[in-house]
Amino acid sequence: MKNKLITLFMAAAVLLMPMMATASSGAHLYKAPIDINDKESLRRGAKAFGDYCYSCHAASFMRFNRIAKDLEMSEEDVRDMLIHTRGKKGAPAKIGDLMKVSMTADYAKNAFGTAVPDLSLAARARGADWVYTYLRNFYVDSYRPTGFNNTVFPDVGMPHVLWRLQGLQEPVYKTVMHGDVAVEEVEGFEQIQAGTLSRAEYDMFLGDLVNFMVYIAEPVQVERRSMGWKVLLFLIVLFGFAYALKKEYWKDVH
Ligand code: HEC
Numbered sequence: 001m002k003n004k005l006i007t008l009f010m011a012a013a014v015l016l017m018p019m020m021a022t023a024s025s026g027a028h029l030y031k032a033p034i035d036i037n038d039k040e041s042l043r044r045g046a047k048a049f050g051d052y053c054y055s056c057h058a059a060s061f062m063r064f065n066r067i068a069k070d071l072e073m074s075e076e077d078v079r080d081m082l083i084h085t086r087g088k089k090g091a092p093a094k095i096g097d098l099m100k101v102s103m104t105a106d107y108a109k110n111a112f113g114t115a116v117p118d119l120s121l122a123a124r125a126r127g128a129d130w131v132y133t134y135l136r137n138f139y140v141d142s143y144r145p146t147g148f149n150n151t152v153f154p155d156v157g158m159p160h161v162l163w164r165l166q167g168l169q170e171p172v173y174k175t176v177m178h179g180d181v182a183v184e185e186v187e188g189f190e191q192i193q194a195g196t197l198s199r200a201e202y203d204m205f206l207g208d209l210v211n212f213m214v215y216i217a218e219p220v221q222v223e224r225r226s227m228g229w230k231v232l233l234f235l236i237v238l239f240g241f242a243y244a245l246k247k248e249y250w251k252d253v254h
Contacts, residue, residue, distance in 0.1 A: 027152045032132035033207040034214050036221055042071050045212025048205060050082040052161050053119065056108070059099040061120035062216045068095070070215070070222050112157040113145070123210065124217040132210045135162065136203070139171045139189055151186050166202050167195030 035041060046067060049059075068078040075095050083093050093100070101116075108116045123131055134152050138160035141149035148160040151171075160166075169189035176185045197205060215222065 027133070027137075029127075029129040029133045029152070030136060032128040032210045032214075034128050034211050036211065036215055037225065038211065039071055041208045041211050042215055043073060044205075045208040045210070045215075046071060046073075046078075047081050048209040049212050050084070053209075054082060054084075054099070054101065056101065056103060056116045056158075056161075057119040058101040058116075059120045059216050060118050062099045062219070063096060064093070064099065065095045066219060067216075070219055112159075114157040116158075119213060119216070121217050123213040128210050128214050131213060132206055135206050135209070136166075137189075138163070138166070139169050139186070140192070141171075162202075163195070165195050165197045165205065167191055168193040 064078050064082055065075060067073070067082070068075045073081075079095060082099070083095070103116065105115050108114070126134075130152060134150060137151040138148045138156075139151070140147065143149075144155065146157075146159040148156075148163070150156045168191070170192050171186040172188045172190055173184045174187040175182050177183075195202065
C-alpha cells in the first residue's frame with residue numbers, strides 16, 4: 001500500500017513538473033487559436049513558415065511531400081512555397097527530402113551568437129501559446145545587438161524577422177516589489193510605428209503560423225483525429241448489430 005502511494009505521488013510529481021516549469025517563467029501567455037483540422041490555415045501557415053522562418057530554422061523531422069499529402073497541396077505548390085534550400089551537392093532539395101537548412105552551426109554562431117534551433121518540435125516543447133506569445137512580444141531595445149528584446153525569451157538572439165508586418169512596439173514598465181526589492185517589469189506595449197498588417201491581421205497571421213508549427217510537431221494528429229471519428233462510427237454501428245443479435249438470441253428465453 002505504502003509503495004503504491006509513493007509510486008502514485010511520484011507519477012503525479014512527474015506529470016505536474018512541466019506545468020510548474022511553465023508557471024515559473026512568469027510572463028503572461030496569449031492563447032494561440034489552434035485548429036489542426038483547418039487545412040486553409042495550415043496552408044497559410046506553411047507559406048508564412050517558408051517566407052519568414054525556414055531560411056534560418058530547419059524542421060528536419062518533416063519531409064516536403066508529407067506536407068503536400070497532409071495539407072492537400074500539389075507537390076508543385078509545396079516546391080514553390082518551401083523548397084529554396086539546397087540538398088546534396090548543391091542541387092535544389094527534392095520533394096522527398098527532409099526540411100533541412102543550408103546554414104551551418106558556425107555561421108549561425110557568428111551571426112546570432114548561438115545556434116539556430118530546429119523547429120520540428122518547438123510547438124510541443126514550448127507549447128503553442130508560448131510560441132504565439134514569443135512572436136508577438138518582440139520589443140525595441142537599443143541595448144540588444146539586434147535592436148530587439150522579448151518578454152518571454154529575455155535577451156533572445158533571434159532578430160525580430162516579422163517587424164515589417166507587426167511594426168515596432170516599445171515596452172511600458174511597471175514596478176513590482178520582490179520582497180524589499182523594486183523590479184521593473186514589462187506591463188504592456190506601445191506601438192511606435194505601424195506595420196503593414198493591422199493588429200488583428202498580425203494575430204491571424206501568427207495564428208496560422210503557430211498552427212502549422214503545431215502540425216509539424218506531430219503530423220500524425222491530422223490523420224489520427226479523422227481516424228478517431230471513423231473508429232467511433234464503426235463502434236456505434238457494431239453496437240447496433242451486437243444489440244440486435246443479443247435480442248435475437250434472448251428472444252426465446254424471456
Ligand atoms: C535570421 C534567422 C532567424 C529567422 C529568419 C527566424 N529565427 Fe527563430 N531563432 C533564431 C535564433 C538565432 C534563435 C535562437 C535564439 C537564442 O537562443 O537566443 C531562434 C529561436 C527561435 C525560437 C525559440 C526556440 C526555443 O525553443 O528555444 C522559436 C520558437 C523561433 N525562433 C521561431 C521562429 C519563427 C516562427 C520564425 C519565422 C517567423 C523564425 N523563428 C525566424 C533565428 C531566426
